Amino acid sequence: MLELHYIRANKERVLQGLKTRNFTEEELGIIEQIIQLDDTRKDTQTELDSLLAERNQLSKEIGSLFKQGKKEEAESQRERVASLKARASELEEKLRSTQESLAEQLYKVPNIPHESVPAGSTEEDNEVFRPWPGELPKLPEGALPHWELAQKYNIFDLDLGTKITGSGFPLYRGKGARLQRALIAFFLDEAVKAGYEEIIPPLLVNEDTARATGQLPDKEGQMYYVERDNLYLIPTAEVPLTNIYRDVILDEKDFPIKLTGYTPCFRREAGSYGAHVRGLNRVHQFDKVEIVQFQHPDKSYDTLHEMLAHVEGVLQKLELPFRILRLCGGDLGFTSALTFDFEVYSAAQHRWLEVSSVSNFETYQSNRMKLRFRDGKSTRLAHTLNGSALALARIVAALLENNQTPEGIVIPKALQDYTGFGLLD
RNA sequence: GGUGACGUGGGUGAGUGGCUGAAACCACCGGUUUGCUAAACCGGCAUACUCUGAAAGGGGUAUCGCGGGUUCGAAUCCCGCCGUCACCGCCA
Numbered sequence: 001m002l003e004l005h006y007i008r009a010n011k012e013r014v015l016q017g018l019k020t021r022n023f024t025e026e027e028l029g030i031i032e033q034i035i036q037l038d039d040t041r042k043d044t045q046t047e048l049d050s051l052l053a054e055r056n057q058l059s060k061e062i063g064s065l066f067k068q069g070k071k072e073e074a075e076s077q078r079e080r081v082a083s084l085k086a087r088a089s090e091l092e093e094k095l096r097s098t099q100e101s102l103a104e105q106l107y108k109v110p111n112i113p114h115e116s117v118p119a120g121s122t123e124e125d126n127e128v129f130r131p132w133p134g135e136l137p138k139l140p141e142g143a144l145p146h147w148e149l150a151q152k153y154n155i156f157d158l159d160l161g162t163k164i165t166g167s168g169f170p171l172y173r174g175k176g177a178r179l180q181r182a183l184i185a186f187f188l189d190e191a192v193k194a195g196y197e198e199i200i201p202p203l204l205v206n207e208d209t210a211r212a213t214g215q216l217p218d219k220e221g222q223m224y225y226v227e228r229d230n231l232y233l234i235p236t237a238e239v240p241l242t243n244i245y246r247d248v249i250l251d252e253k254d255f256p257i258k259l260t261g262y263t264p265c266f267r268r269e270a271g272s273y274g275a276h277v278r279g280l281n282r283v284h285q286f287d288k289v290e291i292v293q294f295q296h297p298d299k300s301y302d303t304l305h306e307m308l309a310h311v312e313g314v315l316q317k318l319e320l321p322f323r324i325l326r327l328c329g330g331d332l333g334f335t336s337a338l339t340f341d342f343e344v345y346s347a348a349q350h351r352w353l354e355v356s357s358v359s360n361f362e363t364y365q366s367n368r369m370k371l372r373f374r375d376g377k378s379t380r381l382a383h384t385l386n387g388s389a390l391a392l393a394r395i396v397a398a399l400l401e402n403n404q405t406p407e408g409i410v411i412p413k414a415l416q417d418y419t420g421f422g423l424l425d
Numbered sequence: 426g427g428u429g430a431c432g433u434g435g436g437u438g439a440g441u442g443g444c445u446g447a448a449a450c451c452a453c454c455g456g457u458u459u460g461c462u463a464a465a466c467c468g469g470c471a472u473a474c475u476c477u478g479a480a481a482g483g484g485g486u487a488u489c490g491c492g493g494g495u496u497c498g499a500a501u502c503c504c505g506c507c508g509u510c511a512c513c514g515c516c517a
Contacts, residue, residue, distance in 0.1 A: 045475060049486040056486090059498040063443045066497090074497080081497045249472085370473095379472080 001106045001367055003381070004038055007031060017112030020329035022121055030105055037102045044098060048091040055084050107217055111364040113329050114301075114338035120328030129340060130324040137321060137347045137402050145348045146397040147279030149404060153424060155179070156396075158279070168269065168284035170393070175424050179399075179411075180287060182418030183392055184262050187289035190314050191389055196260035196291055201240035203263055204231040209243045212369040214335035224266050233266040237290035238386045242365060245294055250373040250382060256303060257294040260389070262287065279397060281353065286393035292386040294371065297362070300383035304338065304360045307387045311342055311356050314389060317414040320398055321345040323352065337362045344394065348401035353394040358387030400424075 007014050015028055058081050065074040118127045150156045155176025161169040172180050192198055210216040210232050215223060224233040234240060241259050250257075265288050269277075276282070291310065295303045308324065315322045327339040336359040343352035363381035366372070372379040403410040408425030416422050 042475070045486080049475065052487085053485055056498080060443070062497045067443095078497050085497090372472095 001364065002109055002112065003363060003367055004034075004106075006363075007109075008035060008038070011035070014112055018109070020113045020117055020119055021110055021332065022330050030108060034102065034105050034109070037098060037105065041095065041098045041102060044091055044095045048088060048095060051084055051088050051091065055081055055088065058084070110332075110334040111337050111361065113332055114360070116326065117332060117338060118326065118328045121330035122328075123331050125328040126331055126341070127326040127328065128323060129326040132321045132323045132345065134321065136345050139347045139401070139404070143348045143401070143404060145279065146346075146400040149400045149409065150176070150279070153409070155400075155424065156280075166284070168282070170280060170283055170285070175419075175421065176396075178419055178421075179396065179415075179424065180392060182415055182420075183395065184287055184289060186415055186418050187314065187390055188260060188262055190317075191260035191289060191291055191310070194258075194291075194310050196258040199237075199241055199244070199259050199261040201234075201237060201244075201261055201263065203234055203240075203266075204229075205234055205239055205243070206231060209239060209246070212246050213239045213242050213365055214368065215239060218334055221270055222268055224268060234263060235267050236265050236388075237261040237263040237288065238292060241290060241292045242384055242386065243369065245371045245382075246369040248371055249379055250294070250371075252296065252373055252375065254373070255294065255296045255299070255382075259292045260289060261292075262289045264288075265391075276351075280393040281349075281397065283393055286391060288391045289389055290386060291389045292384070295383045295385060296373070297380070297383050300360050300362065300385060301338075303383075303385055304340075304358065307358050307385060307389075308340055311358060311387060311389050315342065315344065315355075317412070318395070318399070319412045319414075320395070320402065322355075333357075333359065335361050335364045337364065342388075342390075344398040346394075346398045346401050348404075349397075353398060354391075355394045355398075356388040356390050358385075360385045 002014070011031060014031055018028055018031070058077055062074050062077050062081070065071075065077065118125065120126065144152065147158070150158075153176070154174060156170050156172045158167070158170055161167075161171045164171065188198060204226065207216065207230060210223070215232070215235065219235075223235055225231075226233070240263075241261050244259070245257070264285055266285055269282055269284060280286075291307060293303050293307065312322075312324075322342055322344045325341045325343065327333075327336075327341060332339055339357055339359040341354050342356035342358070344355050345351075346353050361384045363383060365384045366381040369384075371382050371384065373382050399412075400409055403412070408423040411419050411422050411424060
């Protein structure tokens with residue numbers, strides 16, 4: 001969430017940012033509300049603190065009066081304390097409820113978009129930050145979409161997944177399974193080569209963790225939830241990886257911290273059905289290698305571009321046509337300040353498929369997480385960033401479609417060491 | 426799942442009702458000394474909120490796993506929860 005002192009000191013900038021996110025005049029009122037609640041909070045706290053200070057002082061006096069045997073004086077002081085206490089508990093209650101509504105309001109305010117974020121309301125308005133420089137691949141007549149290639153080569157099976165679990169849970173088999181494993185290993189190796197530490201995190205997380213990265217309270221419906229144990233299945237490795245540093249105070253010299261992790265990702269995707277979600281285009285479970293960085297605020301945008309370059313490099317090695325979008329205010333994630341999406345071209349579907357999303361959250365997550373670093377005598381919030389490098393299911397879809405030949409599916413050179421075969425047939 | 430013990434600052438660990446935001450030691454930082462390193466000595470060393478101040482700083486409140494209770498006063502007593510460890514049971 002946004003820092004209160006930031007909102008107070010940069011009200012105009014905050015309002016401007018929310019406008020980029022298409023907040024209406026009425027919705028913008030939340031900022032004034034928050035400031036007023038914070039005023040109340042401060043006043044209440046100040047009053048309560050001085051009351052408690054008085055009580056502590058009296059208590060000390062009572063102690064020494066008892067020691068001196070001045071019982072009567074002590075008794076009268078005790079009565080004074082009793083009246084203080086009544087007022088104090090009123091104030092405590094007021095403070096508690098004020099803080100509660102303050103937090104509730106703050107949770108409703110998304111991150112302030114970076115100044116480069118274009119205006120716009122839908123994905124149509126996203127800016128093509130880097131178009132694909134070459135020609136888009138053209139497949140001969142009769143080229144198959146990936147779900148038909150899957151049947152032809154028996155590499156994954158959605159019906160079996162449906163039988164075992166439900167729709168949207170693909171089952172990979174044979175060379176298809178091997179291709180998954182190859183891609184995961186390839187992506188992890190690339191990240192490790194780029195200096196990221198490999199992590200295997202838990203796949204279920206608790207409430208505190210889900211709240212810290214911003215999945216709760218607003219994206220509750222996106223996650224699978226294990227009620228009995230009050231745990232959530234992760235929608236992305238970002239959640240456990242980022243939370244490693246929850247409630248941590250770093251040294252400036254610790255930056256940058258670079259983590260990578262492969263995990264399956266679970267998403268309910270409630271309400272999205274139709275032609276565009278066929279095959280592997282949108283599934284409830286998919287594999288992904290994530291990269292995460294923690295960085296000094298002054299350097300986080302350099303880091304964002306470094307991460308972009310990493311993802312670019314990986315896609316180039318896979319020899320897939322891709323473009324980079326800068327998300328507009330309306331499409332930008334709730335917690336992000338700036339996001340670039342990578343899309344690969346799926347030649348049989350004639351569509352761009354999103355395969356990576358690289359974002360700078362600035363202090364939005366770290367404020368929820370209390371992730372700080374020492375800056376001289378005081379502490380400051382660190383910046384958090386993450387990106388997919390990469391999400392498997394759609395990469396597989398594009399790979400299958402774009403590389404189909406009459407003989408089989410050609411595996412890009414960079415992957416062949418991992419698959420152990422050059423042609424999937 | 427059962428039973429028992431325990432949960433104090435970066436670490437070890439003292440502290441069973443007021444003088445304890447918390448001894449001591451280690452680590453760390455600054456300084457003195459030093460041919461270099463080491464040692465020795467001196468000093469510093471939690472976080473959040475808040476008031477005050479131009480600032481440096483100063484004052485206050487809260488925090489000894491978390492939440493509640495008793496009390497004029499709680500790290501210390503009571504209750505609940507969570508976690509750790511040990512043993513038993515079960516088990517990849």
